[in-house]
Amino acid sequence: MTNIVVVGFGAMGTKTIEELNKKETVHVKAVIDTNPMYKGKFTNDYIKDNKQIPIYNSLEDIEWKDVELAIVTSASFLIQIEPLLVELANKEVNILTIAEEMSYPEATNKEIADKLNKLALNKNITILGTGINPGFILDLFIIVLSNTCLNINEIKATRVNDLSEFGTTVLRSQGVGLSVKEFEEDVRSKKVVGHVGFAQSIHLIAKAFKWELIRLKEEKEPIITNEKVTVQGEIIDKGNVIGCNHKAVAHFKNNKVITFEHPQQVCANNYPETKDEVEIQGVPNIKVKIEPEIPGGIGTVAMIINMIPLIIESQAGLINILDLPRLPSIFNE
Template sequence: MDVILYGLGPIGRQILDVAARSETLHILGAVDIDPALVGRDVATLSTHSRQAGPQVVATVDDLPTELYTRNGATALHATGSRLSDVWPQLRQLLDAGLSVVSTCEELSYPWHQHPELSKEIDRYARERGRTVLGTGVNPGFVMDVLPMCLTAVFDDVQGIHVTREVDVSSRRVPLQRKVGVGLEPTRFAQMAATGKIGHVGLEESARLVAHGLSWEIDGITNAIEPTIATARHRVELGELLPGEVDGLAQRCVATTKDGRTIELDLVMRVEVEQKDEIVVTGAERHRVVIPGGLPGDTATAAITVNCAERIGGMDKGLLTMAEAGLPRYQHRSFGRGSPLPQDQSKEEDR
């Protein structure tokens, strides 16, 4: 399968590592605006050594011309969280003849917050016979797709409650900044009020669950509060003092007219005990706990590549994970590294 990488930040590098280990994925190109990366061989950016590959370019227009004539290629897109910011990038990729699997959080369920833009993306992709899919671990799996799958063994569902607790102590600096680590509580409140801080995608997860279960949401509430350090900690951002923000607690609750509920609680803070917990209630009540929780970055990279492997059999247009079919691992004979596209015919690539 032919892929290009679009965005080589922390998540993009993780996606590169998964793709580079595969014997069945062919990395045709890579795009990133960072001048320090442009011109570098993608093999030098992967933790898995392999033969020389394509060079990183700054724009889609700089990709090899063979990409535009090759059927079935897919872009693995990992740049921004906001759909309005990444739509120009998605449009370029569609114009290049590529389907897209993106980690953009708002793309996981964009139909409520961006109804007109969602229609435009759907139409644009359909006209070109391509697919656009938003995925990830959260949103995209643990707080939406996984609870939806669990409802398959119920004959009636009245409520879903998902709790995810993530220790950000050793996570990448951008994530620590996103959850407010090191801020004063008053500054946290100011940034939260203007949407400049916090996890993007919690409401999208709630709406994706409702969409997948054919529930009509009657009301939805969102809340975000800082969590406060009670001891000194050393984190990637520096020293964290007692009284400073060490993370956040976010909550989204969606209700239907007939009283069904979707409750999502996300805690991302320093040295919290990690776990994912899903409780589904109806005629019965079942609780599933993943001790230690699913890893954020590596799981996002894996589900992105796994979805890309299956995108050829999906409908065209803008899809959510509710329409994408059962997400699952695709065996790729890991070990030797991604075969190179140079000097290979189309038949050999397949």
């Protein structure tokens, strides 16, 4: 039985707990969320489940001696999550996080990555970042497809997904509801973030292929509605923004190129088709299209669940998907 603590009781945290509770070989011992409204509460006060799991506001409220794994379902950026990861590492538990930049943290901040690796080795624990994207669609999936190629010159990949079911925080991070001018201002001030993880996915592919990165350029463009739409009860007028089209182009030595495009929008009219599409130009040429796109929410939860046996088996240190002891697959008991 693997004892687990889940950190974060938002949308990802609650869905992860619901799925973990269906497993016989794992046990969610406790949940941590700093929101004071949860103090003294239990998970079944908020989700339909017969398991009464206590929710605490602090790591110090828990006895960590028999905990093997902490699953962190909050934050996206390395600088945001570093203090929490250090605190958890000092509890001597393995850490699985869905923070996008943790899928390959060296791409964001090598100093912090080296610090976390040194701490993990010292505590004999494993720290791994996972998720649907980065973590699978724009990296691991492409790496697995490359097994059928003798040579690769260029990779093009597109992920189109619908933001309609997401909350206000996510919508605002993609510029939904803004005017074009406001969108451009918020891109400059980094309030509109687009997709977090292009750099991580590109570095993972480069490491797997032994490609030498020369330059990486990203740009964000507004997706504009040509009709009045209503999103989460808010009216967005024609000509305003319903999403962000985030692009990245990476050039490598020997004229290798990776191009990623990730439009995220409320599916009103501009992108009625959601999909994941990968095109590899090489020997042979390969084109794979998944319609509709692999759902980000349940896909991320599945990646969390399926990584549990692998992180327990893995060597100590800060690792990524390329360091796993075997190819990830569904967690069957």
